[in-house]
Amino acid sequence: MTTDAPPPVWDPLHPEFRSDPYPWYEALRTADPVHRIDDYSVVLTRHDDVLRTLRGPEFARDIEQHAAAPINDLVMERRRQRSEERSKSILNLDPPDHTRLRKLVTQAFTPKAVDQLRHATEQMVDDAIDRAAGRGGMEVIDELAFPVPFQVISAMLDMPTDRADELRDWSQLLTATLEPTTTLEDLDRADVAINELIPYLFEIIEQRRHNLGNDVVSALLTAESEGDRLDMAELMSFVVLLYVAGHETTVNLIGNGLLALLEHPDQLELWRNDPALDASAVDELLRFNGPVQNTVRVPLEPVTYTGIDGEPIVVDPGSIVTTCLGAANRDPALFDKPNELRLDRPNAQRHLALASGIHYCLGASLARMEASVALTRLIRRFDRIELVGTPTWRDRYTIRGVDYLEIEFN
Numbered sequence: 035m036t037t038d039a040p041p042p043v044w045d046p047l048h049p050e051f052r053s054d055p056y057p058w059y060e061a062l063r064t065a066d067p068v069h070r071i072d073d074y075s076v077v078l079t080r081h082d083d084v085l086r087t088l089r090g091p092e093f094a095r096d097i098e099q100h101a102a103a104p105i106n107d108l109v110m111e112r113r114r115q116r117s118e119e120r121s122k123s124i125l126n127l128d129p130p131d132h133t134r135l136r137k138l139v140t141q142a143f144t145p146k147a148v149d150q151l152r153h154a155t156e157q158m159v160d161d162a163i164d165r166a167a168g169r170g171g172m173e174v175i176d177e178l179a180f181p182v183p184f185q186v187i188s189a190m191l192d193m194p195t196d197r198a199d200e201l202r203d204w205s206q207l208l209t210a211t212l213e214p215t216t217t218l219e220d221l222d223r224a225d226v227a228i229n230e231l232i233p234y235l236f237e238i239i240e241q242r243r244h245n246l247g248n249d250v251v252s253a254l255l256t257a258e259s260e261g262d263r264l265d266m267a268e269l270m271s272f273v274v275l276l277y278v279a280g281h282e283t284t285v286n287l288i289g290n291g292l293l294a295l296l297e298h299p300d301q302l303e304l305w306r307n308d309p310a311l312d313a314s315a316v317d318e319l320l321r322f323n324g325p326v327q328n329t330v331r332v333p334l335e336p337v338t339y340t341g342i343d344g345e346p347i348v349v350d351p352g353s354i355v356t357t358c359l360g361a362a363n364r365d366p367a368l369f370d371k372p373n374e375l376r377l378d379r380p381n382a383q384r385h386l387a388l389a390s391g392i393h394y395c396l397g398a399s400l401a402r403m404e405a406s407v408a409l410t411r412l413i414r415r416f417d418r419i420e421l422v423g424t425p426t427w428r429d430r431y432t433i434r435g436v437d438y439l440e441i442e443f444n
């Protein structure tokens with residue numbers, strides 16, 4: 035990284051932006067917080083603009099349907115075509131369809147439902163640590179951060195765990211399409227993944243239909259609200275989303291979170307000695323370096339933001355508005371000394387790492403519980419935990435995560 039401040043531009047292809055977007059966010063927020071990329075796209079970096087956009091009923095999430103992308107945008111054309119061919123996931127739906135689906139699936143993810151998984155999660159974490167303890171170290175992503183959320187989501191859905199490697203690969207191909215730099219080749223690869231994943235899940239779901247159990251798939255098969263049910267296509271999209279969300283994001287919360295702690299040993303020590311922080315420390319880790327850096331909305335009517343000199347900036351309906359969650363989470367207007375990690379930060383839970391409004395992360399309680407269990411069991415098991423070598427980051431922007439993190443402990 036250079037020591038000079040970067041220019042106030044949004045450049046997710048730039049290697050320095052990809053390796054550390056925070057100085058770039060700061061430059062934008064300071065000089066051009068409502069940054070126009072072109073006539074139909076803007077990028078927001080202030081907390082209050084991002085919050086308002088995520089919460090506003092005047093914004094849609096269904097980009098394919100509402101974005102006014104120019105005729106020569108081949109990637110957008112292809113996205114539209116794909117979205118017409120299959121059922122959209124809850125993440126991409128707007129009300130009233132979103133409201134209907136969310137009502138049907140909320141039950142399985144309430145804090146109470148998640149709390150029932152805590153004990154099993156502790157066991158999974160302890161098993162993962164036990165397997166490495168004799169070696170005096172582990173590669174955290176492959177040995178802890180991936181297997182634990184994967185086993186938890188598989189247990190919730192009562193899915194077999196024998197194809198973990200393939201599922202992990204498919205998830206990564208699917209989440210590559212969330213990047214602002216998505217290419218036609220990325221979309222092709224995601225289609226290959228989805229064409230393998232769907233028959234695999236279809237078979238399991240069909241068997242489950244005749245053999246209902248105490249799992250989330252069974253609950254979804256029978257879920258009913260006001261006489262309404264999920265159809266097979268909706269159920270499939272939802273299970274795919276759970277898999278992907280369960281695989282990628284929580285993995286990164288554990289990986290990014292542990293790295294942040296190792297780089298701030300005073301904070302690691304603070305948490306290790308203070309169980310009162312167990313419920314809240316994860317929010318500061320989410321704020322500090324969250325696994326999801328941005329999401330998008332499309333205004334359905336003209337929307338006015340305020341520029342750096344108080345000037346009105348009108349964004350047309352159909353524009354793509356990129357909300358930088360990671361930038362909002364470091365906004366000094368809300369967070370004192372935002373670039374410092376402080377696990378006892380009083381307002382950390384106002385971060386937007388899990389979004390806000392109607393699409394607020396459905397798995398929020400689950401992700402918090404998993405990360406808190408994984409990190410506290412690890413840091414309280416060993417007196418000394420240290421980094422070995424240099425961690426590496428996956429070359430992605432939207433889904434931000436360490437992909438190699440080796441530690442030693444005793």
Ligand code: HEM
Binds near residue numbers: 277329387390394
């Ligand atoms: C630290 C881990 C996680 C992070 C940072 C995260 C982040 C997010 C964000 C930012 C959104 C909203 C996107 C938008 O508004 O455009 C979202 C939605 C969602 N998340 Fe998560 N997520 C995490 C873990 C999980 C887990 C473990 C699950 C479930 C197993 C999950 C399931 C979902 C679902 C179903 C939605 C769509 C909700 C809706 O559209 O109503 N997430 N997540």
